Amino acid sequence: MNSPLSYVHPTSDSAWGTYLSQIDRVVPYLGPLARWAETLRRPKRALIVDVPIELDDGTIAHYEGYRVQHNLSRGPGKGGVRFHPDVTLEEVMALSAWMTIKNAAVNLPYGGAKGGVRVDPRRLSRGELERLTRRYTSEIGLLIGPTQDIPAPDVNTNGQIMAWMMDTYAVNTGHTATGVVTGKPVHLGGSLGRVKATGRGVFVTGREAARRIGLDLQGARVAVQGYGNVGGVAAQLFAAAGARLVAVQDHSGTLHREAGIDATALAAHAQAQGGVAGFPGASPLDDEAFWDTPCDILIPAALEGQIGADRAARLQARLVLEGANGPTVPEGDRVLGERGVLVVPDVICNAGGVTVSYFEWVQDFSSFFWTEDEINARLDKIMVEALARIWDVADLHRIPLRTAAFAVACERILMARQDRGLYP
CATH class of the missing domain: 3.40.50.720 (NAD(P)-binding Rossmann-like Domain)
Structure with a gap:
């Protein structure tokens, strides 16, 4: 298995390569902050885990899982978990990096993270899927937490998967922390409006x-x-x-x-x-x-x-x-x-999902929940204002919306990196 840093200059037109080319394109618009741009090309932390489970027929199967924290300068990691047979470390790295950009583009107080397991969940029974989810959660448990890294649903995962992840974390830590994941069922601290x-x-x-x-x-x-x-x-x-x-x-x-x-x-x-x-x-x-x-x-x-x-x-x-x-x-x-x-x-x-995940996280901390109309109104306001800001930058520099979105996001990320400084 290649290490994350071996993908810093990929030769293929991969997801990670796509992300790196997007960073290259935005650097000329970062001004003095460009000296920090290399931090955007390197994930902060990548964890590869073995996920062994006992199948219903008594055999033992092993699956490979990942959790990547790309950047935590603006806050705890935030990003989904996908179960898919084509999941790779490189893909999860790219997805975590896009989460860093996405969270900053809409100005949420998060960094970027992502997770996945290379598995076809359609081939698993409900019991096998639960055992896979719980074992994976335990394996990445040293990284996740309501103020560290907050998973959410992604491809082939849903509210039930998040409920199992939340419960596994609670059992392993000895206390219930509903904010450890978002996208949960509403009756377990999930937010109205999250699914849509x-x-x-x-x-x-x-x-x-x-x-x-x-x-x-x-x-x-x-x-x-x-x-x-x-x-x-x-x-x-x-x-x-x-x-x-x-x-x-x-x-x-x-x-x-x-x-x-x-x-x-x-x-x-x-x-x-x-x-x-x-x-x-x-x-x-x-x-x-x-x-x-x-x-x-x-x-x-x-x-x-x-x-x-x-x-x-x-x-x-x-x-x-x-x-x-x-x-x-x-x-x-x-x-x-x-x-x-x-x-x-x-x-x-597509930042509406993580925006309402942020609302869910906030509601979990306060144990006070909003109506769906309030959720939708807050979501619409954030999305409209974020797009307007990006559009203004695109018009100013005569650049595509994608480059403008990266310019807005990277400026926020690198200002945080610069002001926090390097330790030691």
């Missing part, structure tokens, strides 16, 4: 971006890749605003209907069937043809690395809203910029 928060943030930033470029949402055509809590929620909110969902893709297949797909009915179907395939209100489409579908707004809300140069050259959207983390690689970014396609980057576009 990321998708809502995509809609709010998309609505503001559309207004600024003169794109009327009434009748606007929307295409969504990934139809879970991010893409599905965003699609339903855009539909409620008068937009038309014309194409959808997830792991099960691709659908198209020019007249519009019922976003709410599709969400119910996907929940019941485990994917969008087979939905009677739309026609199946070849997966790669999804990227050629005429639309006004494209929402990639699945996994990273989806839009390279080829797909970027074929896209027919005016506006790309990055619901996923890192869906556009640098070459794709360049092509979209040359074509005049506006990209609202992931570090601001």
